[in-house]
Amino acid sequence: MKLVSALRRGSDPVSLSFLGVTFTTGMAVALQVPTLSLFLAQEVGVRPFLIGLFYTINAVVGILVSQWLGQRSDLRGDRKQLILICCGAGVLVSLLFAFNRHYWLLASLGVLLGSIAGTASPQLFALAREHVDREGRRADMFSSVMRAQFSLAWVIGPPLAFAIAIGYGFSFMYLASALAFLVCCAIVWRWLPSLPLPAPLGDRPKVSSWRDRDVRALFIACTLMWTCNSMYLINMPLYITRELGLEERLAGLLMGTAAALEIPFMLLAGHYTARFGKRPMLLLAVLAGVIFYGGLLSLTGERTLLMLQLFNAIFIGIVAGIGMSYFQDLMPGRAGVATTLFTNSIRTGSILAGAIAGLVAEWWSFHGVFVVAAGLAVLALLGCLRVRNV
Known part of the structure; x- marks a missing residue:
């Protein structure tokens, strides 16, 4: 409503x-x-x-x-x-x-x-x-x-x-x-x-957010999560067509299915976060990510790959829905810095994903990229355990 x-x-x-x-x-x-x-x-x-x-x-x-x-x-x-x-x-x-x-x-x-x-x-x-x-x-x-x-x-x-x-x-x-x-x-x-710029709020003391153990652990965990997601986006179309021999249209169907399922999980995350807190919701998301990337290692059929997108949607929907506000809650009064940290975790993940996906695919295989992604998802889960609940 x-x-x-x-x-x-x-x-x-x-x-x-x-x-x-x-x-x-x-x-x-x-x-x-x-x-x-x-x-x-x-x-x-x-x-x-x-x-x-x-x-x-x-x-x-x-x-x-x-x-x-x-x-x-x-x-x-x-x-x-x-x-x-x-x-x-x-x-x-x-x-x-x-x-x-x-x-x-x-x-x-x-x-x-x-x-x-x-x-x-x-x-x-x-x-x-x-x-x-x-x-x-x-x-x-x-x-x-x-x-x-x-x-x-x-x-x-x-x-x-x-x-x-x-x-x-x-x-x-x-x-x-x-x-x-x-x-x-x-x-x-x-x-x-076309709006004029808001009035300046004056000088504020610059405090390094990296000294905060919770913020540091959350940034590392989010970076690992987005690295997994970016590796999947880079690798999946080539894995589908070159190693599994499936049609190219399936890659678009998989992405579209995950995006459709993300919307309700994004909204549900906002509702249940108020009841349980952000850390349990984030742990649920990363656990779904571990299941998703683990499933990619053994499931190769079109129908099973489509079914796996449910876990991908839970993973990305919750992280995208509450990740930014988690940083903001850990850093009260510094919403701008907190938002920048969340955005930079996405971009840092993209940088790592580009290097990892390219090297692993060339030296090993496209399937091997998902092996690495599953390992990174487990590390992200361990990182989330170190962040206090808010």
């Missing part, structure tokens, strides 16, 4: 435009990311190590670019204008991937443009928070509805991406992504508000 009420209160054109841009940017990303390793292998023709290197470069540049743009937006920038620039970069990177097949150009200019485009999402959430604060409305529920748009986009996007790539080619798929970013530009320009 709270979700329905939030949707009703958010039915004004500005709020609907926030939801529309969130969903459309999610679709644009969901058209690109699931097929990227397949694109690099088949269209660009590079070996597994260079595929993993691409993901690592992408994650490192993404951290640097988003950090720089985020600081500039907090100091002097109009977030609406920055979101427009980011969506424009999304159009350009989509066109580059549609018509170019030179690896190092994609790994340099393509990664740079993609990193700028990727900054649209955090800036969109920041602008939405400033908007609802000015309206005197609850920010938490509206933010939850916005986050659900990404999951909904990932229900539709991956199967659609593989269908377009298989039926019409990768160029057509990237053109569809460019169209999605163009739609975002139009919505942002027409309906999103």
Whole structure:
């Protein structure tokens, strides 16, 4: 009922435009990311190590670019204008991937443009928070509805991406992504508000969060979780097609199924966290992750792989749903630093995943990547046990 009420209160054109841009940017990303390793292998023709290197470069540049743009937006920038620039970069990177097949150009200019485009999402959430604060409305529920748009986009996007790539080619798929970013530009320009920067809160003492044992353990655990997830996203399409000999469309179906199941688990996690606390919910999530990656080691049929997505959805849905607020509860009064730590755990996981997945796949096998992922999931479970409950 709270979700329905939030949707009703958010039915004004500005709020609907926030939801529309969130969903459309999610679709644009969901058209690109699931097929990227397949694109690099088949269209660009590079070996597994260079595929993993691409993901690592992408994650490192993404951290640097988003950090720089985020600081500039907090100091002097109009977030609406920055979101427009980011969506424009999304159009350009989509066109580059549609018509170019030179690896190092994609790994340099393509990664740079993609990193700028990727900054649209955090800036969109920041602008939405400033908007609802000015309206005197609850920010938490509206933010939850916005986050659900990404999951909904990932229900539709991956199967659609593989269908377009298989039926019409990768160029057509990237053109569809460019169209999605163009739609975002139009919505942002027409309906999103242009707000002045909030008044500065003054200087605050800088305290190293790394000295806090709980924060340190949670960061390491979250990094390991996102490393597992990124390794799965990188490795799974190639594992499905090259080692199991299954159809390419199954990769998109698996991703879409997991994304669809994540939405209810994300909402349920918010409900039961108030009753049991965050650590038991996070332990449940990581235990589901251990079961998921352990299952990938022995289950190879299409039906069983689809059934395994239930555990993948529990894993990612709960971590994505309560991970950020866990950091914030452990660091009261430092919500900005806490949010940055959670975001950096995702990006650090992507960096590690790119290196690990590429090396293991080249020296061992695509199946071996899941062996490593299962081991990392167990380590993440042990790390969560060291974090106090809140």
